[in-house]
Amino acid sequence: MSEAPRSPLITLNAVEGQTPKAVAAVKPQLQAPAPAGPEGRSRLPQPQTRLPMPSTHLPLPTRNGASKRKQDFTPDVQQTVGGKKRKADAMRGAPPPKMPNIVRRTASATTRPGTRTAATAKPAVGRPPAASRAGASRGAAAAKTAAVSKAGGMTRSNSGSTIPKGAPVKKRPAWDLKGRIEDMEKTMRSMQSEKEAITQQKEEITQHSDNIQQDLLTLQRENTTLRQRVNEAEVTLRDLQSKNRNMEDDLERVNRQKKAVERERDDLESDLQTSRKECQGLKGTIAQQAAAQEGIKAELQLRNSQIETTNIALQAEKGAVASLQAELAEARDKIAALDRQLQQAETDRRVLHNTIQELKGNIRVFARLRPLLSPDGNAANDGLDDIPHFDWHDGNILELDRAMDGDPNETMSGFKRTESQKIEFSFDRVFAPSSSQGEVFEEISQLVQSALDGYKVCIFAYGQTGSGKTHTMEGNLEQGPEQRGMIPRAVEQVFRTAERLRGKGWEYKISASFLEIYNESLRDLLDSKSDKKMDIKMKDNRGSKDNKTNDVHVTNQVVVDVNSEDEVYPLLKKANKHRAVAATKCNDRSSRSHSVFQLRIKGQNSLTSESCAGMLNLVDLAGSEQVKKSGSQGKQLQEAQSINKSLSNLSLVITALSNKVGC
Numbered sequence: 001m002s003e004a005p006r007s008p009l010i011t012l013n014a015v016e017g018q019t020p021k022a023v024a025a026v027k028p029q030l031q032a033p034a035p036a037g038p039e040g041r042s043r044l045p046q047p048q049t050r051l052p053m054p055s056t057h058l059p060l061p062t063r064n065g066a067s068k069r070k071q072d073f074t075p076d077v078q079q080t081v082g083g084k085k086r087k088a089d090a091m092r093g094a095p096p097p098k099m100p101n102i103v104r105r106t107a108s109a110t111t112r113p114g115t116r117t118a119a120t121a122k123p124a125v126g127r128p129p130a131a132s133r134a135g136a137s138r139g140a141a142a143a144k145t146a147a148v149s150k151a152g153g154m155t156r157s158n159s160g161s162t163i164p165k166g167a168p169v170k171k172r173p174a175w176d177l178k179g180r181i182e183d184m185e186k187t188m189r190s191m192q193s194e195k196e197a198i199t200q201q202k203e204e205i206t207q208h209s210d211n212i213q214q215d216l217l218t219l220q221r222e223n224t225t226l227r228q229r230v231n232e233a234e235v236t237l238r239d240l241q242s243k244n245r246n247m248e249d250d251l252e253r254v255n256r257q258k259k260a261v262e263r264e265r266d267d268l269e270s271d272l273q274t275s276r277k278e279c280q281g282l283k284g285t286i287a288q289q290a291a292a293q294e295g296i297k298a299e300l301q302l303r304n305s306q307i308e309t310t311n312i313a314l315q316a317e318k319g320a321v322a323s324l325q326a327e328l329a330e331a332r333d334k335i336a337a338l339d340r341q342l343q344q345a346e347t348d349r350r351v352l353h354n355t356i357q358e359l360k361g362n363i364r365v366f367a368r369l370r371p372l373l374s375p376d377g378n379a380a381n382d383g384l385d386d387i388p389h390f391d392w393h394d395g396n397i398l399e400l401d402r403a404m405d406g407d408p409n410e411t412m413s414g415f416k417r418t419e420s421q422k423i424e425f426s427f428d429r430v431f432a433p434s435s436s437q438g439e440v441f442e443e444i445s446q447l448v449q450s451a452l453d454g455y456k457v458c459i460f461a462y463g464q465t466g467s468g469k470t471h472t473m474e475g476n477l478e479q480g481p482e483q484r485g486m487i488p489r490a491v492e493q494v495f496r497t498a499e500r501l502r503g504k505g506w507e508y509k510i511s512a513s514f515l516e517i518y519n520e521s522l523r524d525l526l527d528s529k530s531d532k533k534m535d536i537k538m539k540d541n542r543g544s545k546d547n548k549t550n551d552v553h554v555t556n557q558v559v560v561d562v563n564s565e566d567e568v569y570p571l572l573k574k575a576n577k578h579r580a581v582a583a584t585k586c587n588d589r590s591s592r593s594h595s596v597f598q599l600r601i602k603g604q605n606s607l608t609s610e611s612c613a614g615m616l617n618l619v620d621l622a623g624s625e626q627v628k629k630s631g632s633q634g635k636q637l638q639e640a641q642s643i644n645k646s647l648s649n650l651s652l653v654i655t656a657l658s659n660k661v662g663c
C-alpha cells in the first residue's frame, strides 16, 4: 500500500489520540479574546458538533496529495500550540509549551508518549474541538487561578508566611508574637481564600471532566461514523485502484498499439518513398510512351488510310471469292462423284487384278539363277551371267546343257540324257543371275497386292543348299536397301498400300508371326523360350463374316499386331537371332529347317462397307539334296529324310492345288 491512504488514517488517529486532556491542551489558545470582525462577530471558529469529515470525493491518493494534506493541518497545530517555533519543536518531539500549572500538569499526565503533536492539534483545523468548546469557560477558570497566583504577588517564605512579592521581607523579632500571629492570620486567610479558589476550581474541573466525558462519547460516535466513512473510502479507494490498474493496462495496450501503429507508419513511409521513386520512374516511362504514342498515332492514321484502300479492294475480292466459292462447290460435287467412281474403280480394280492373277495362274513358278561366287563368297562381277551349261531366253525358258562330269547318261537335273544335248524348262519367269532383288520383287508385288485384296498368298523359295533361297527371301539389310529381300519389301508394300487405301475408306489391321519347322517339329522364332507345344490345326471359319474358308492354324503361336513396317523389322531381327543361336547348336541348321513368315491382313471399308481378310506367307524352305549323292548318314540323314518328306508332301499339295483338287 502506498502512502496515499495515510491521509485519512492520520486524521482518524488524530481523533483517536485526542483525549479530553489533550483537547484541554489547546484550550488556552481558544481562551484568547477573539477580535471582533467588522460585523462585530467573534472570529473564533463557531462550535460545531461534528469534526471535519473526509470527503468521499477524495483526490487521487498521491504522495503529494498526502503531503499537502499534512501541511494543511500542521500550521494550524502550530498556531494553536504556540507559533512557528513550536512547529519545529513539535516535529522534534519537544515538550509542549508552558501553560498554567494546572493545565500543563494535566496535559503531561494524559498525553501518551509518542503521540504526535499534529495529531493532538488536528481538531483545530477549521473549527475547535468539542472539548475546547466545552471547556472554554473551564480554561478561563484555570487561567484565572494562575492569574490569581501571579496577581497576588505573594511569595511564601520558608517559614510558611506569605509576604507580598517584591516587598522587602521584614523579619519580626522573636518577641513580636502578636505581629507574628497577625502574619500567620493573614497567611491563614490567604490560604483559606486560596483553598476556596481551589475548591471552586475543583468543582469546575469536575464539571469540565463530565463535559469531556460527553465530548468523548460524541467523539466516539463520530469516530464510528468516520470509520464507516473510512471503510467506504477504502472500498472506493480499491475501486479506484482497480480502475487505475485497468487504466494502466489500457494505457499499456494503447502504448503497444501506438508502437505498432508507429511501425506501420514507418513501413508506410518506406513504401511511400519506394512508391515515389517508382512514380518518378513511371513518369519518365509515361513521357517516353507519350512520345511513342504520337508516333504510333501517325502510323495508325497511315494504316487506316491503307485499310480503307484495302477495304475497297477487299469488296472487289469478295465478289470474286463468291464466284470462286460457287465454282468450288461445283468442283467438290464433281470430286465427290469422282470419289464414288474411284471407289467403284478400286473395287473393279481388285476384281480385275485378281482375275488377272488367276488367269496368270494361281500357282506360279519363277526360276532365279544364282551368279557364280568368287572364293570369298561374293558374286563375281565379271561375266555375271556367264554360267556354263545354263542358258535362258524369252524370259521364261531355261536350258540345261549336258553334264560335264559324272554319268554321261544323266543331265544336271538328274533326268536321263536324251538324244538332245539340251533340256528346256519353262517357268512363269526366269531371272538371270544379274537380276536384282527389286526385279524379282516386281513380279512378287502383284501377289502381295492380292493379299491386301483379301487373298491368301504363299511364296516359297525352293532350291538346293546354297542356291540363294535365304538371299532372295530376306536379303542382306547390312549391304544397303537394294539388297533387301522379298520379306522386307513385301512388308513395306503392304503398309504403304494400306496407307494409300486409307484415303479410299480402307482401314487395315495387320499382325505378324514367324515360325520354323525342323525335323517336322514347330518352333516359334518370336518366342524361342516358350516350351509350349505347337501343333498345326485346321481352323473352322464358317462363323466368320470375313473369311468363310478354313484356315491352317498353329497353336500357341506368338502373333504380334504391327502398325508400321518399322515395327516389323525388329521382329525379323529377333527371328534371325533365334535362328542363329539354334544354328550353333545344330550344325548349319538354317539350311536344314523351313522358316515361315506370316502376315495376316484384315481390311474394312467404312465407305463401301466392304471387308476382306488376306494372308501373305513367305517361306524359306530347307535346302533339298539327293541323299544318295550326298551320302548323308546318321543325324544328317534323318534331317535330309525329314526335309525330303516335307518337300514331297509340299509337291503333292501344290500339284493338287494346280489341279484344283480341294480348292
Ligand SMILES: Nc1ncnc2c1ncn2[C@@H]1O[C@H](COP(=O)(O)OP(=O)(O)OP(=O)(O)O)[C@@H](O)[C@H]1O
Pocket (backbone or CB within 6 Å): 369, 370, 371, 373, 377, 378, 379, 433, 463, 464, 465, 466, 467, 468, 469, 470, 471, 472, 590, 591, 622, 623, 624
Ligand atoms: N543372286 C545372288 N547374288 C549374289 N549373291 C548371292 C545370290 N544368291 C545367293 N547369293 C550368295 O550365295 C550364298 C548362299 O546363298 P543362300 O544362303 O541364300 O543359299 P540358301 O539357298 O539359302 O542355302 P541354304 O539352303 O543352305 O540355306 C550366300 O553367300 C549369298 O550371299
